[in-house]
Amino acid sequence: MDRRDMMGVFLSEVENQLQLLEREILNLERQGESPPVIQSLFRIAHTLKGSSAAMGFEDMKRLTHEMENVLDKLRKQQMPVTPQVVNLLLQCLDHLHGLKKEIEQEGATRTNVDAVVCQLRQLDNRLWRCKVRLSDRCEMKGARAHVILNRLKNWASVLSIEPDPDSLTEEAAFQEISFILATSLEPGTLQQQLRELTDVEDAEVAPFANDSADDLAAPAAEAERDATPENRNPPGNGKEGKKIGQTVRVDVDLLESIMNLVGELVIDQTRIVQVGNRLRDRYAADETLEDLEQITNRFSRIIGELQESVMKTRMLPIEHLFSRFPRMVRDLSRTLNKDVHLVLEGKETELDRTVIEEIGDPLIHLIRNAIDHGIEAPEVRQRLGKPARGTIRITASHQENQVVLTVEDDGAGIDAQKVKETAVARQLIPAQNADTMSEAELLQLIFLPGFSTASTVSEISGRGVGMDIVRNHIEKLNGLIDVETRLGQGTKFTIKLPLTLAILRGLLIRLRDTIYALPMSSVVEIVRIPKKDIRSIKGQAVVKIRDKVVPLIRLHDYFRIPAGKTNARHVFIVVVGLAEKRLGLVVDELIGNQEIVVKSIGSYIGKIEGVSGATILGDGSVALILDVTGLFRLADHFKAIESGNLDDAV
């Protein structure tokens, strides 16, 4: 194993340990002096120390060594767990993240850890006031004072000294020097040590009053921080990099290209099957065809498995994302003076890594919103008869071919009336439309660009660019977001995402002579109805399916496909759904469903409403993939044009 391999192992171990560390520090804060937590923290520090020493990262070793010392004292109950300790440990964590990132990117460390190390050392120091009386025979008292000071510095940090030895002249008449010291030494030992010094007649050690200690320690710490300015912003803080896998490190580009190649194979495999079928129609009696069939079956199976394995390599447990939240929630709730309990469920749920990367920001935004606007201040909650501590619950689970994420809080909920007023006031919708809207429709308004209910713009969330960006992000991933809320009881956002972006199950349909693909996940049902059942309500074609009225659209009109002459008495209707909305698409033919490899149509063509990408069919031709969200928008848009008020179209 060369150094590069070792480095890979080292970094993934550090990553692993740092995640553990973060979790345990937060546990420590919650549970206080819990021996198993302290033990586990000690072990983590110890592991990190060992591996960083082995790799020769001195600063990391030094820092983890000091952490280990502090944790050891905690373990032996020589020191209490105070908020100060927790904060300092978190500071260490930030530094370690910073160091790790530097090692990853530059192969060496830059961050100065002196200040943190120093703080760690002083953590359990007690303050003492020492009075040293010099003997009368002492000739050069100034010099003597310096000597004593230097000696003291070996055992303790000297916070203040009176009189100042630098200002002393040789002749100055003073007998006594008093120091204020921070040290972990026992007072007896300290006194002993002092008395043994030459020219010292007597030494007294007395505890220094604790309340004034902060005043003294603060400037000292300040001075130290000033000396190492880069320490104020340890790198790796705040926006931390996207988390990477734990054991094998593979270039993302390589994964992408493997995925593409497998995609090609899937397409060619479909072609082989088709050609095989055609051959069998032609030479039914030929025995070789049976062999061909066997081979193609085997081929299909292997490609299927290959595809599945490659997909798996792209999957990561959502824990990678979830692990960022506890710290964020802690910091945020402190800033906002709220008491929030975070519950994470289903962190083992696996998602495509690109999905994990993309979904991070929207989730963070939802959490911030929940803390900032959702959860009320503790006093308010108590007044309302709720527990003072608010709860945010984030869950992840698989449902069929989808991943469902929820972000739920037990806060104030969203007031639909307020939403309406805001939307009207901001001229996002005309007032007369607003009055006819249902509560569910009103709630959807929060996703409009430029909407924000908080009247004050806070630093944490909301400049009115929030929810629409969240929704855009999710729709970009072919996902859906939905909101449920109950006033005074809380809000729940549900996000549904495809398992992967690269391959999806598609329903192939034909409009005239062009084939299109619809993501199977948004198809609700397929029906064949007699043409005479299509009714028209206010110019909108509708059909009644099991007592529900579903609006119908002919994509031919939207896509300017000339209508063909059909004498058919029946039509096929594909009902697609977006949240609780339904839309029936009139199609000319159903071709079937199959796995399709999603490809981009590129930036030259750009965004086309209702089209999310393209795929290559078995015969090598290209089919466009329809995007259901876009289709709903198209339908709304056309309705608006037809009813003559284009301005209202969203």
Add this chain to the structure above:
Amino acid sequence: MDDVLRPGQCIDGLRGLSPVKPMDDVLRQDQYIVIELGMEKYALKISEVCEIINMQKVTAVPNSKTFLEGVTNIRGKIVPIVSLRKRFQLEETQDAHRAKIVVVNYRDELIGILVDGVNQVTRFSAIHPSAEVVSGVDGSYFQGIGQAEEGLIGILNLEQVLAG
């Protein structure tokens, strides 16, 4: 795929049809592919062309650029196809069997230009600035008029032809 002509092949193949005469050393570097559109001929700098393929199935893309013919599959890549006829607002042709797709690289993307045919590779003895209107087409689509033995040929300005 044997129906695909790579640039090298293409030039060699066509060189037989139209022997190249020695020219000035400076001009020697600039070779042009002459394409056909109805009765007209236009030229594209050979360095701008990635490959030339036969016409193949193109899938229409709704609600897009007016001159976009659609998209096609070139070795697993989705490539937009622009119709030069539509771009120059000429009528559609019925005679499609000679049609070729000239694939160019435009802003780091492959784009196919649908033409009636690819004629030859040539060099120009002189290049004149283009007029306001070149044989009934907006002059801004051209970067100059090349003078060849067989006459004057408008040299396409890819940036203008594909933009918009």
